[in-house]
Amino acid sequence: MNVLKDRLPQKGIFMIIGGAVSVTLFLIFFLPAGEKGESEAEHVVFPWEEETGEEEVSDSQIAFKQETFIVDIKGEVVNTGIYTVEEGERVQDAILKAGGFTGNANDKLINLAERCYDEMVIYVPSMDEEYENILSSSPAQTGLPSQQEGILINSASAEELTALPGIGPAKADAIINYRDENGPFKSGEELKEVPGIGEKTLENIVDKIIIR
Structure with missing residues (x-):
């Protein structure tokens, strides 16, 4: 019985020493790895960040x-x-x-x-x-505009357009509206896109207009 009592304190000391050694080993082998992992995580660059980081364009550049x-x-x-x-x-x-x-x-x-x-x-x-x-x-x-040279179709007023054969006030307004919405005419054929102007009308005016 006395021998058992003598061994109990020794067993407690060994347990304390073993615990300290375990903690020390944990700090040596696991803590640096954790810190390294955190450091690497801070420098992770995702693919989408890599692509957009260098190609980011400001609103002024997209003007x-x-x-x-x-x-x-x-x-x-x-x-x-x-x-x-x-x-x-x-x-x-x-x-x-x-x-x-x-x-x-x-x-x-x-x-x-x-x-x-x-x-x-x-x-x-x-x-x-x-x-x-x-x-x-x-x-x-x-x-x-000179009648010999022709009518500037991309800048003519409604009054000037009505000087063309077959173009009345309604068609003149339609030409101007189309021009304002779609920009300058690029060819005579594009005039057929204007409501009310067909192949026949275009034939009558194509040699009397200037597109530039």
């Missing part, structure tokens, strides 16, 4: 690329010269870029609502010039 045109503005404007205009801008916008009209400008002979196109010549006559003289000296200038 719509708008076409620009070069126009030549002459006559009674504050600053004559060559100007760049954006697609869809009107003659009025171009004239404002040139500083506006002078005090002697006759704006009654200019179609301010006409759309600008590349290589366009915008001539603003003076109050002293007569309509007939302007027609004979500058037939291709805006607002005053």
Whole structure:
């Protein structure tokens, strides 16, 4: 009985030592691996993150690329010269870029609502010039199309379009509406997409229009 009592404290000591050794071994073999795993987890890059990280594009870089045109503005404007205009801008916008009209400008002979196109010549006559003289000296200038050259289908007003055979006010409005919704006509054949204009009508006007 006494021998058993003597051995009990020794057994407790061995248990304490064994527990300490177990904890030490656990710290040596498992703790570094855990820390390493956490470190690696922090640097994990998923495939979708890798793809989008370098190719991320800001909203400003996705902006719509708008076409620009070069126009030549002459006559009674504050600053004559060559100007760049954006697609869809009107003659009025171009004239404002040139500083506006002078005090002697006759704006009654200019179609301010006409759309600008590349290589366009915008001539603003003076109050002293007569309509007939302007027609004979500058037939291709805006607002005053020559009947020999044809009607600029992508910039003509409703009044100008009705000068074409078979084109009344309703068809002229339909052409303008189609142009506003779909952009400039790229060919004469595209006119057949306009409601009310068929093959026969196109044959009557195709040699009297200009597409540019």
